[in-house]
Amino acid sequence: MRPSRRMLLQGLGALVGTTLARPARAGTPTRRFVFVVSDGGWDPLTAFAPLFDASGVQMGAGAEPGRVGGIDFVDHPDRPSVRSFFERWGGQAAVVNGVSVPSVSHDVCRLLALTGSSGGDRADWPTLLGVSTAPTTLPSLVLSGPSFPGPYGVASARAGSSGQLASLLSGRPQDQSDTWVGTVPRGYDSEVDALVATRTAALSARLGGGALADAFTDAHARLQQLREFRGVDLSSVWDQPSRLDLAVQVLSAGLSRAVTLTSDGQYGIWDSHTDNDDVQGYGFELLFSGLNDLLEQLARTNDPEGVPLSESTIVVALSEMGRTPQYNASNGRDHWPYTSVLVVGPGVAGDQVVSGFDDGFYGLGYDPERGVADESAPALSPEHVGATLLALAGVDPTEAIPNAPPIAPLLG
């Protein structure tokens, strides 16, 4: 006798309903992260590094030294959002200047800035933070920009530059096919998912356990959760405001722990080899205006427990490299292996600028444990930044980043 669908569902139901492991550490504040990447190489001299007296530096026209509390920055009448950001959020914001990314290649610098290594095998900060904190369906969600999940591929997912993830989840795939495919049975996802779970377990056994087997099992479980996810339109990735808004929604819904997105810059460009002041000025005004909006939205949006996201969410703005301290023949600035990072949010000891640049725009030697400039020490590296972020998340950074301690002054 062939089984009925009712019998099928009853029998398979026991296999459905996997749960994800919970963190064992109690009392650790749940931290969430939004990474805003200015891809292409921003110019710290446009916002973060007021080096007006440095002999080796050409500052932009119209720029002036600015100061809000303990934060010195580059002020400009065309970029009011920079000042207003520090005025509103400076208390929980820290600028890290003089971070060394020892390369001048976009590809390599992205790896360095986000993973601390050019090897390509390490997980980036969003992925590490995603897997290290309380579990979610898609621990690290990339709305746009680079991502290097390293060994934690299962924890990282991309939304797709045209919102493809949303289409996959909610749409009818046959509506995105040139070829007519006949009838695609609908309404059997749960049955098929359950059978796939069985086959996944069989595959796992055949693989003899191990990382690959675990990844399949894990990914399948997450897929079930993702299918049940509702309420957020994951396709809103077309510009900076929509991506920032989506990041808030994703965190509010508890889908992810870390969200990565790119800032728009001027026409999508930060790599200002020509007309640097125009490009960077526009980009930073748009960026800081967006960060202002983001932080305000985090303050008025709750997490799944009903607590405002602003109490748990740290925003990190960074770029893979900086730009040369002097202009080239096209009024642009070229690649420079020192950059800045902006960190804002709960737990961050704000109202300060950490480390800096010397007169030649090289990163200053800095001792992150003592929190002081030290000529004999190397400049801060992205690993110090990554370790700091892990520490802010309540995670011991020494396992993932054994050779670079957190930047002590940033840990409130």
Place this chain on the structure above:
Amino acid sequence: MYALLLACSEPSPVDDAKGGEDGTTSPVDDGAVTWEGLPDEEPLPMLLDADGVAGALDEGFARLVGMDAGRLDENIAATWARLDRDGPCPEYYGANIGSDYTYEDWWSGGCVDPDGTAVDGYGQRTTASWGGEGSAGSYATGYFEGTITSPEGWKAGGFGYYYLEEARDTDGQSVWRYLIGELSAEAADTDGSWLERSAGYAMSGGAWWDRWGGVWMAVDGNVPLEGDAVAFSVLGVEAYSTSWGYPCPGEYAGTWSVRDANGWWYVVDFDADEYETDGTCDGCAEVLVDGVSIGTACPDLEPMISMEVIAW
């Protein structure tokens, strides 16, 4: 349980996986067998002799500067220079700005010149003049971007800017003129055009005329050619008329190069300074290929130095 996540050792670092100490090169070493490389091959033959080079220099310069005002198929600068002329194509629209003496105009869109040349793009220029008792003058500066299509259908799309200044006497006659500019253009997309095989051309430079016969021209640029000589390139080229008092007036300076279809570059270095000590002021120079002389080129570039109007 989450402590386990990071308690396991990380995968062994692969920064050094390639084996080299700096991780940059493959350490797959020579082993027992040495790679000897490809067998030696005869180079492709040179297609030009010194006279051929001289002819190519003449042709190249004519194409570059546009000594004969004419069509896109014959020269470059003259064709683009038409964009600065007044009506009917392109048609400029203008407005006074700031004062009675400053005028800004611009054009955009497409049109067809009475001779069949089509223009499509945009451009802007600003002209200003000054005058009074005893002296007058004007300057014009502009830029353009667009595509010019010859009546035969040959196309060139490009971008350029220029600055032209002129002084006039009380009779309105030109005393001197000074022009600088740049032009870059992508090549034709029509079969059979002399531009067909090239990705385009570029030039930058300036020129000066005065009523006393003083002419100076400086140009850097590249143009394609056709035939055995496929390209012409000038770098730091200058020419002066007699009134400039140069040691060898009418002589040229700078590096002129011609490329043949087999890839050989023929380099001709004119240096007017040398003639003071050398003593031979004959308008000729050695043609060098990979530093070896293949003869002497004596191009006929007199038309350049004697022309009164620069097309562009």
Place this chain on the structure above:
Amino acid sequence: MVILLLACAGDPAESRRPSEDSGAEEVAPAQMDAERLLVRLSLDLRGVRPSPAELDAVKADPTSVDASIEAWLADPAFERRMMELWAVPFRTRLDDYPGGADVFGASSEARFQAAIGEEPLRLIARVAADDRPWTDVVTADWTMSDAVLAEVWPVDYPDGAEGWEEVHYTDGRPSAGVLSTNGMWWRYGSTIENYNRGRANAIARVLLCDDFLHRPVSFSRTNISLESDSLLEQTQTDPNCTTCHVAVDPLGSYLFGFTYYDTAFVSPTYNFAAERDWANGTTIAPSYFGEPGDGLRDLGRQVANDPRFVSCAVETTWTGLMARAAVGGDFDTLSDIRDDFILGGLKMKDVVRRVVADPRYRAADGTVADGAPYKLVPVELLASQVEALTGFRWTFYEYDMLGTDLYGLRLLAGGADGVYVTTPATQPNTTLLLVQSRLAALAAGYAVEHDAERADPLFDVVAPDVEPTDEQLLAQLRSLSLRVLSQRASDADVADAAALWEAAYVDSGSPSEAWALALTLLLRDPALLVY
């Protein structure tokens, strides 16, 4: 039931040796059985799964695997697999090349974008598949083009042809294999003041496995002036700079013929006149790691003569087939393969033969040190095996949905876009399974709809639109399992699939719908993603 997740993330190819404390005896390195090896070889060499007959044959005679290798190296599909292998280091498969079809007059944006990046890859693949000497990669006087690319490229594409053909550039550019292709230099551009240095490094990284940018840029606090002119001088005299620039700059000087003037920053034609623009730029004449050269043709020969070019070809092939970077224990073998490669006249198939015969490639499990017992199916293999099985290729407005990222799913399915993600995933993630699930539904529906048109129907026991008997149902499910997953289904799996089929049939009354669902299940099996 709680499933422990993310227990220990490590290299999936990591060998697991018996615990030192357990006192266990040393286990001999286990090699894959013939059937399993056949599946891996079939996917790696021709992008499809073996047929049931092929599986049966090798099960009966395991030594016949070698004959299959030879047959598949001669299969036209091997050329495509070589293209996909080299696509990873080349990184030319973008879908947002500048300009686009509108600017250049191509008839299809999607196909034009795909073809641009495939040109150098197809050249390489043709050299490999045709047993031409590997040096042709940088010396060939021909290239590859399809009909759409030929609408824009100045090539002698044969009238009436449609697919990829060997062609010649008609603009007279120098011959240097991939170094002469538009695809290469549209992918790797250069601003004016970069003087083709980035392009030079592309040559070094891709063809010599020597990436200058992996050297740390060490800026000691010397007074480096950033004025353009003195900056140029410093790149040639300051020891902090010369490590790289003394080689990179003269290498870049070969490439000025790819200087583009137009507003889209690219052009289909070669710029003879700009070849000597190095004289106005860095002023450094072309030379290849100290050996002077005259032009692109010289560059091709100099690369071909470089021992690193040969070593890199071996290492890249190894990396591609093993799906992992080369590790210390590999290098003796790679040197040996390199020797054979040279002695055999630089035929890439010889390298492939050696790699697929290696115990690490054939490792059955973790007992083989540095073995690769299980590999994740890369997205292009997922696409090709599903297409072969079902006839379905997922395109949307002609964009290959599994091969592009602007509208497609390549990145979501673990692929590399060559910009933000430069190496394919080695582990599955949620979005890969999601892509697989949607692909499965589409392909299954298509397969059921079009099966009757196939020369080799998937439904070989009973047509999908015919109500099967119980025996036919089970037999067809077993056959499908063998076709789709290369494995003989267990009784439990067959029973589950039959129950699913029945449930769908009861609901819809349509055997076709039921088969579409059952086939969807098979195509969603995670075994499809591992080989």
